[in-house]
Amino acid sequence: MAATNTQSWSFRLTPTRVLLFILAGMAAAIALWRLIVGLGPTTNLNDQWPWGLWIGFDVLTGVALAGGGYSTALIVHILHINKFNEIGRSAMLTSMLGYLLVMAGLFLDIGQWFNFWRPFVSWGYHSVLFEVFWCVSLYTTIQVIEFGEILTERVAKPWHKFFRKIMPFLLIVGVLLPTMHQSSLGGLYLIEVGKLHPLWWSPFIPLFFLMSSFFVGPAMVAVETSLAGRAYNHQVDLKVLRGLAKIGGTLMVIYLALKAIDFSNRDAWQYVFAGGLESNMFLLETIGGVIIPLIILISPWGKTRSGLVTYGALTALGVVVNRLNVVITGMVNYYGPGYIPAWTEIVVSAGLVAGGILAYCFIVENFNILGHHEEHEAA
């Protein structure tokens, strides 16, 4: 539990955590090896498939799932819907950790990793990636500073007042930036016209990325609070979760409607039931990840905790599948099969997640995250 006023740091070492540590350790070792020997020997990436699991899962999916932070921030801190306050901090913490992992994943994926700072000085502003790069790095920085407010409750306490003062500005920018880069991550694929399968390529792909990153927020909160709730015996009020899920659900309906309109405009319905890898994966993502969660939500089951958790899990998985579909499935038709992630890629991805969970546990156990109900003071 939150240990705001005790001075000793606590971290319980359970068997699961030992396993997570091993996984994270293996990932770290492989990451080091990769940084020394390069991408060829450590991944299955090749000229045909320059982007793989690390971009598809660690970065694109990671950013989307971490989208819970900004949607919650928007709801809690911008719209000041106070009943959601209690999930504010944990959602934003998950988000920050998520982004740090994304940065780690990106760092491993770029070939000239020592040159990662280059776009700060050499401005390729014609690139969608330029926007992604700036937004993600600024946003991560802002989240770390935002976390400073929580951190200074316990360490470097004199700074706490300062952090509280700048919070409103950080919060506004902290919603603005993700709005931009969540959509630009989709925007990256605009240039894949003719390459990315028409089930995913659309002039509106930035909007679809933005919307899905927003509605995955409540879904992630439902899953995450239930996990944390079980672990830390701290159950978030069902009403709060239900309320959030309703916001997410509304957006999902709009998302589906827009997709339908887009498909009609582009004459893309023919691909939906065409059979084959693309259409099956698309149906999986849409039915399993959007339609079924919506049905759960409107059914009586959707009023129960288990129903909401299932809704959240399915929605989150749907977004994972969607992002991997864009990066991998949607490109198979153009590039041809030729990429299956190497075990090293999978271990690094899993290890990053493991590291994130461990960090989450540590912070939750040592800082005031779960029990925090207050609103921020205005400057």
Place this chain on the structure above:
Amino acid sequence: MSKGVLVDLTKCIGCGSCTVACKLYNDNKFEKDSPAIGENPKLTDENWTIVTAKKTEKDGQPVWRYVKQQCLHCEHPACASACFAKAFQKTEEGPVIYYPHLCVGCRYCMLACPFDIPKYQWEKSFPLVTKCQMCSGKVAKGEAPACVSVCPTNVMTFGERDEILALAKKTIESDSKYVKHIYGEKEAGGTDWIYISDVPFEQLGFRTDVTTTPLPEYSHSFLKYTPYVIVGWGSLLTGMYLYTKRRNKIAQEEKKDVHL
């Protein structure tokens, strides 16, 4: 003005001189398992140009055609627009060149290229993206690219793009054997290397479904909204923040116990 090269595929005999010249001039390695000529050559980090022997048909007769491939040096290069560190740049003379020291290694250029030209040094610790540089150093001196200068059958004509385009038009109009299409005239919004052929381009492995819209425009159609989003969405967020904050405060003052 932009320089370009007209490749007349009917003249190629498949000797591969161009591939050797490219390796000599750029000091690229010869790799036994990825040849630059033959029936299955591959563009790689060491093969910036390849010549593929295509055993195909024309008028029901079997014919062999040789297809030289290299960067087409788009007029509006997708790679340059995709690079967020300006590692790829289009020079005034035409070549789309690459500055290794600016490259971060994200490989977005490889995804962006409509012709799948950029290749990566996968086996290196600090890999770079590679592709034909159109011998930008030679071109700047008024020399033709290495591959052009060594061709024994004059497959390639180096010159101002508008001049070689006019030449291409004249050639395909005056000789019935040619397919009435100049590949690269409009593909990807126009390329500096253009091709003419007597066998349909799709039979020769050319990507014929390439959009004629310059690819950077796809990104631009999205990025052009960025400033408006920053200003508009930013103001809206601030407004909402201040409004809801004040509303809650008033509500709080009215009902002191409204807070959870």
Place this chain on the structure above:
Amino acid sequence: MDKQKARSTEMTRRGFLKMFGSLGLVGATATLAGCSKEPMGGKGWLPQQYQAASSYPSQVRGRVPIDPNNPSIMRDDEKCILCGQCLEVCEKVQTVFGHYELPVKDEVICVNCGQCTLWCPTAAITEKDDTARVLEAIEDPDTVVVVQTAPATRVGLGEEFGLPAGSWVEGKQVAALKKLGFDYVFDTNFSADLTIMEEGTELINRITKKSKAPLPQFTSCSPGWVKFCEYYYPDLLEHMSSAKSPQQMLGALIKTYFAKEKNIDPKKIFSVSIMPCTAKKFECSRPEMNDAGLHHGDETMRDVDAVLTVRELARMIKNKGIDLNKLPEEKYDQLMGTGSGAGLIFGATGGVMEAAVRTAYFVLTKQDVPEGLLNLKPVRGLEGVKEASLDIPGVGTLRIAVAHGLSNARKLMDEVRRGESPYHFIEIMCCPGGCISGGGQPRTALPPSNEVREKRIASLYAKDASYKLRLSHENPEILALYEKYLEHPISHLAHELLHTEYTSRGDKLTAKGSKLG
């Protein structure tokens, strides 16, 4: 203690300096390797002729196309420097490259002569190496490996072992082959004599109108020339003698006559020939060159299984650690190991003509061959096109012409095509100088010099002059062959085993400036 302390400080200081030194090195490497702000590319070199403004293109540029499936030659791209010399010889000397219209059809036009392997300064272009297949056959105890050696090999091989150009190494070559493990060593000079019998008889039949085939008759023993004619002069193929080349005649006989005489199962014979020629590798792979196989009812059996150039033989000898110079002289195996001086001079331009004339004179006149025909000066030497008119008593004037190098061949062929050729018999050798300077001979000067060619030719003529046996029709083994096996020239069996047909390759290209289109 003090000493130790002092030493340790010293070590530290040295270590300190070392550390800084290596840090400097690392810095320098980093600067060189990665910190340049130059664009990529252009870090190599190009031959000087290509460093010119685009408006002044180089005259000598590029290289010849080589099909990866070419049976005769191959190229290592890594050694190619684009000097343009292969194109020079192919286009100007052999008139193959650049003499067809573009676009190409469905073949890489090549007559397999291998002259480019002699002109290539870096040996990027070489013969296709068949030594492994031959070694495998030698090592198989169940296989009888029979080898034949072409006339020109014995004046070429020595150069690979430090001997002067044209050195005579016939006996040592036989010894080397035996030492390498070949079971029987026969002489292509023998089948050169046989060629004279068959081809000479054919010529006489044409002259005496016994045959409907037109005059002039062309020699057919140079496979590069034959393929050239099939490409560029397919309309003249009727003029080509139907007689196979000596290599293919001997190949067919090894698996029939020799097998029968020695009672060996022809399926167990692996027939190898040592040739000064890369086109012979192509010739032996021509689909129709399986007459011994057809004779035995097995069409997959080749008359000649592998052809090695002189350079490949030299490599095999060297790889085995054999010093050719120290070998004793050995003799060819009997049955098909005797050749006349006439057969020997097949290796030089004009030699086939001279050999044919000697025998034709005898056959037509039944008189002894006069001294002038034993030293037929007009057809000897390196002049591109040579001609002579010979009075044959009781028959009339025999007009003959000789050309070597395919550019020279074109002159005679265009004449024939125009219907203006005055000749009865034309000898064409694909390679300049004839087989002694064939594409499979040791590499010499770049480009190959006439000096070396002349020395090799002189060596052949000198040996011919020293022989007692100088006439093909007097070769006792030839007489025995006809008596025991073939009956007479152009007999039914001779026709089956020793004669062939030609394929027009006119549809594989559109010849430039050709009147036939």
